[in-house]
Amino acid sequence: IAGITQAPTSQILAAGRRMTLRCTQDMRHNAMYWYRQDLGLGLRLIHYSNTAGTTGKGEVPDGYSVSRANTDDFPLTLASAVPSQTSVYFCASSDVSGGPQHFGDGTRLSIL
Protein backbone atom coordinates (compact mmCIF):
# COMPACT_ATOMS: atom_id res chain seq x y z
CA ILE A 1 0.00 0.00 0.00
CA ALA A 2 1.46 3.35 -1.02
CA GLY A 3 2.08 5.87 1.68
CA ILE A 4 4.44 7.10 4.35
CA THR A 5 6.33 4.86 6.73
CA GLN A 6 7.73 6.24 9.97
CA ALA A 7 10.10 4.48 12.34
CA PRO A 8 10.28 3.85 15.18
CA THR A 9 6.61 3.96 16.23
CA SER A 10 7.64 4.93 19.73
CA GLN A 11 10.83 5.55 21.67
CA ILE A 12 11.90 6.47 25.18
CA LEU A 13 15.17 8.38 25.16
CA ALA A 14 17.49 9.78 27.80
CA ALA A 15 18.12 13.51 27.68
CA GLY A 16 21.32 14.39 25.87
CA ARG A 17 21.16 11.44 23.51
CA ARG A 18 21.08 11.74 19.75
CA MET A 19 18.07 10.35 17.91
CA THR A 20 17.07 10.07 14.26
CA LEU A 21 13.45 9.59 13.28
CA ARG A 22 13.03 7.93 9.91
CA CYS A 23 10.48 8.74 7.23
CA THR A 24 10.09 7.10 3.83
CA GLN A 25 7.45 7.70 1.18
CA ASP A 26 6.75 5.72 -1.97
CA MET A 27 4.45 8.17 -3.72
CA ARG A 28 7.27 10.03 -5.49
CA HIS A 29 6.12 13.27 -3.90
CA ASN A 30 8.54 16.16 -4.20
CA ALA A 31 7.71 17.88 -0.93
CA MET A 32 8.11 16.42 2.57
CA TYR A 33 7.49 17.80 6.04
CA TRP A 34 8.07 17.13 9.71
CA TYR A 35 5.53 18.22 12.34
CA ARG A 36 5.28 17.82 16.07
CA GLN A 37 1.90 17.47 17.73
CA ASP A 38 1.34 18.56 21.31
CA LEU A 39 -1.99 18.72 23.14
CA GLY A 40 -3.51 22.16 22.88
CA LEU A 41 -0.94 23.34 20.34
CA GLY A 42 -1.97 21.32 17.31
CA LEU A 43 0.47 20.44 14.55
CA ARG A 44 3.53 22.65 14.26
CA LEU A 45 5.93 22.53 11.34
CA ILE A 46 9.54 21.76 12.25
CA HIS A 47 11.29 21.52 8.87
CA TYR A 48 10.27 20.96 5.29
CA SER A 49 11.79 20.06 1.95
CA ASN A 50 10.26 21.20 -1.33
CA THR A 51 12.46 18.88 -3.39
CA ALA A 52 15.38 16.52 -2.97
CA GLY A 53 18.53 18.41 -2.03
CA THR A 54 16.73 21.37 -0.42
CA THR A 55 15.39 21.95 3.09
CA GLY A 56 13.81 24.82 4.98
CA LYS A 57 12.93 25.81 8.53
CA GLY A 58 9.41 25.73 9.81
CA GLU A 59 7.80 27.24 12.86
CA VAL A 60 9.78 25.33 15.52
CA PRO A 61 13.14 24.26 14.03
CA ASP A 62 15.46 24.72 17.02
CA GLY A 63 17.08 21.51 18.22
CA TYR A 64 16.21 19.61 15.04
CA SER A 65 17.94 19.01 11.74
CA VAL A 66 16.88 17.31 8.52
CA SER A 67 18.42 16.11 5.29
CA ARG A 68 16.94 15.20 1.91
CA ALA A 69 19.45 13.15 -0.01
CA ASN A 70 16.79 11.60 -2.26
CA THR A 71 13.09 11.87 -3.05
CA ASP A 72 11.90 9.09 -0.78
CA ASP A 73 13.65 9.69 2.55
CA PHE A 74 13.46 12.61 4.97
CA PRO A 75 15.07 11.81 8.34
CA LEU A 76 14.71 14.11 11.35
CA THR A 77 17.58 14.27 13.84
CA LEU A 78 17.60 15.47 17.42
CA ALA A 79 21.28 16.15 18.09
CA SER A 80 20.95 16.30 21.87
CA ALA A 81 17.44 15.51 23.08
CA VAL A 82 15.77 17.60 25.78
CA PRO A 83 12.55 16.84 27.72
CA SER A 84 10.66 19.62 25.88
CA GLN A 85 11.04 17.58 22.72
CA THR A 86 8.72 14.96 24.13
CA SER A 87 5.96 14.86 21.54
CA VAL A 88 4.37 12.94 18.72
CA TYR A 89 6.21 13.50 15.45
CA PHE A 90 4.50 13.24 12.09
CA CYS A 91 6.07 13.09 8.68
CA ALA A 92 4.02 14.16 5.64
CA SER A 93 4.44 14.54 1.90
CA SER A 94 2.70 16.28 -0.96
CA ASP A 95 3.19 16.63 -4.67
CA VAL A 96 4.80 19.82 -5.81
CA SER A 97 1.54 21.35 -6.94
CA GLY A 98 0.61 22.05 -3.32
CA GLY A 99 -2.09 19.46 -2.96
CA PRO A 100 -3.10 17.75 0.25
CA GLN A 101 -0.39 16.43 2.51
CA HIS A 102 -0.37 12.73 3.32
CA PHE A 103 0.71 11.77 6.81
CA GLY A 104 2.41 8.82 8.42
CA ASP A 105 1.13 7.36 11.68
CA GLY A 106 3.69 9.15 13.80
CA THR A 107 6.53 8.48 16.21
CA ARG A 108 5.78 8.88 19.90
CA LEU A 109 8.94 10.17 21.54
CA SER A 110 9.49 10.58 25.26
CA ILE A 111 12.63 12.30 26.54
CA LEU A 112 13.46 11.61 30.17
Place this chain on the structure above:
Amino acid sequence: GESVGLHLPTLSVQEGDNSIINCAYSNSASDYFIWYKQESGKGPQFIIDIRSNMDKRQGQRVTVLLNKTVKHLSLQIAATQPGDSAVYFCAENRGSGYALNFGKGTSLLVTP
Protein backbone atom coordinates in the same frame (compact mmCIF):
# COMPACT_ATOMS: atom_id res chain seq x y z
CA GLY B 1 -14.70 25.85 16.80
CA GLU B 2 -10.91 25.65 17.13
CA SER B 3 -9.29 25.47 20.55
CA VAL B 4 -7.04 28.09 22.02
CA GLY B 5 -6.40 26.27 25.30
CA LEU B 6 -5.16 22.94 26.54
CA HIS B 7 -8.46 21.16 25.99
CA LEU B 8 -9.97 20.55 22.61
CA PRO B 9 -13.51 21.78 22.09
CA THR B 10 -15.83 18.81 21.83
CA LEU B 11 -18.88 18.42 19.66
CA SER B 12 -21.22 15.67 20.73
CA VAL B 13 -23.85 14.47 18.27
CA GLN B 14 -26.22 11.56 18.07
CA GLU B 15 -25.74 8.91 15.47
CA GLY B 16 -27.67 9.81 12.36
CA ASP B 17 -27.66 13.56 12.99
CA ASN B 18 -25.71 16.03 10.90
CA SER B 19 -22.50 17.53 12.33
CA ILE B 20 -21.03 20.95 11.67
CA ILE B 21 -17.46 21.70 12.67
CA ASN B 22 -16.24 25.27 12.37
CA CYS B 23 -12.85 26.84 11.83
CA ALA B 24 -11.68 30.43 11.70
CA TYR B 25 -8.50 31.11 9.75
CA SER B 26 -6.19 34.04 10.10
CA ASN B 27 -4.42 34.70 6.81
CA SER B 28 -6.51 36.56 4.24
CA ALA B 29 -3.96 35.56 1.59
CA SER B 30 -4.60 31.84 2.12
CA ASP B 31 -5.90 30.24 -1.03
CA TYR B 32 -6.18 26.57 -0.19
CA PHE B 33 -7.91 24.84 2.70
CA ILE B 34 -8.08 21.25 3.87
CA TRP B 35 -9.99 19.30 6.45
CA TYR B 36 -8.29 16.36 8.16
CA LYS B 37 -9.62 13.63 10.41
CA GLN B 38 -7.38 12.13 13.08
CA GLU B 39 -8.27 8.98 14.94
CA SER B 40 -6.52 7.99 18.14
CA GLY B 41 -3.01 6.70 17.50
CA LYS B 42 -3.10 7.58 13.80
CA GLY B 43 -1.86 10.35 11.59
CA PRO B 44 -4.18 12.99 10.12
CA GLN B 45 -6.20 11.69 7.19
CA PHE B 46 -7.31 13.90 4.30
CA ILE B 47 -11.09 14.39 4.09
CA ILE B 48 -11.77 17.20 1.64
CA ASP B 49 -10.18 20.35 0.32
CA ILE B 50 -11.32 23.61 -1.26
CA ARG B 51 -9.63 26.43 -3.10
CA SER B 52 -10.40 30.09 -2.53
CA ASN B 53 -12.16 30.47 -5.88
CA MET B 54 -14.95 28.24 -4.55
CA ASP B 55 -17.34 28.66 -1.64
CA LYS B 56 -18.66 25.11 -1.44
CA ARG B 57 -17.43 21.65 -2.25
CA GLN B 58 -19.09 18.31 -1.64
CA GLY B 59 -17.71 14.86 -1.11
CA GLN B 60 -19.16 11.63 0.13
CA ARG B 61 -21.29 12.63 3.17
CA VAL B 62 -19.12 15.71 3.69
CA THR B 63 -19.43 19.31 2.55
CA VAL B 64 -16.95 22.11 3.07
CA LEU B 65 -18.13 25.72 3.07
CA LEU B 66 -15.77 28.66 2.73
CA ASN B 67 -16.66 32.23 3.64
CA LYS B 68 -13.71 34.40 2.68
CA THR B 69 -15.39 37.59 3.88
CA VAL B 70 -15.26 36.50 7.50
CA LYS B 71 -12.41 34.00 7.05
CA HIS B 72 -14.50 31.05 8.13
CA LEU B 73 -14.46 27.44 7.08
CA SER B 74 -16.90 24.71 8.07
CA LEU B 75 -17.15 20.96 7.62
CA GLN B 76 -20.57 19.39 7.48
CA ILE B 77 -20.92 15.65 7.97
CA ALA B 78 -24.26 14.16 6.98
CA ALA B 79 -25.81 11.24 8.87
CA THR B 80 -22.95 11.07 11.36
CA GLN B 81 -21.79 7.56 12.22
CA PRO B 82 -19.81 6.18 15.20
CA GLY B 83 -16.81 5.79 12.89
CA ASP B 84 -16.81 9.56 12.44
CA SER B 85 -15.71 10.03 16.06
CA ALA B 86 -12.27 11.62 15.84
CA VAL B 87 -10.45 14.95 16.05
CA TYR B 88 -10.97 17.18 13.03
CA PHE B 89 -8.44 19.77 11.92
CA CYS B 90 -8.70 22.54 9.40
CA ALA B 91 -5.56 23.67 7.65
CA GLU B 92 -4.79 26.65 5.45
CA ASN B 93 -2.05 27.21 2.94
CA ARG B 94 0.02 30.11 4.16
CA GLY B 95 0.77 31.21 0.65
CA SER B 96 4.54 30.91 0.97
CA GLY B 97 5.67 27.64 -0.49
CA TYR B 98 3.77 24.56 0.49
CA ALA B 99 3.51 24.78 4.27
CA LEU B 100 0.11 24.36 5.89
CA ASN B 101 -1.04 26.15 9.03
CA PHE B 102 -3.17 23.85 11.17
CA GLY B 103 -5.92 24.73 13.58
CA LYS B 104 -5.85 23.12 17.02
CA GLY B 105 -8.68 20.70 16.32
CA THR B 106 -12.21 19.85 17.40
CA SER B 107 -13.12 16.52 18.92
CA LEU B 108 -16.28 14.95 17.47
CA LEU B 109 -18.03 12.38 19.65
CA VAL B 110 -20.84 10.38 18.11
CA THR B 111 -23.21 8.79 20.59
CA PRO B 112 -25.63 5.97 19.79
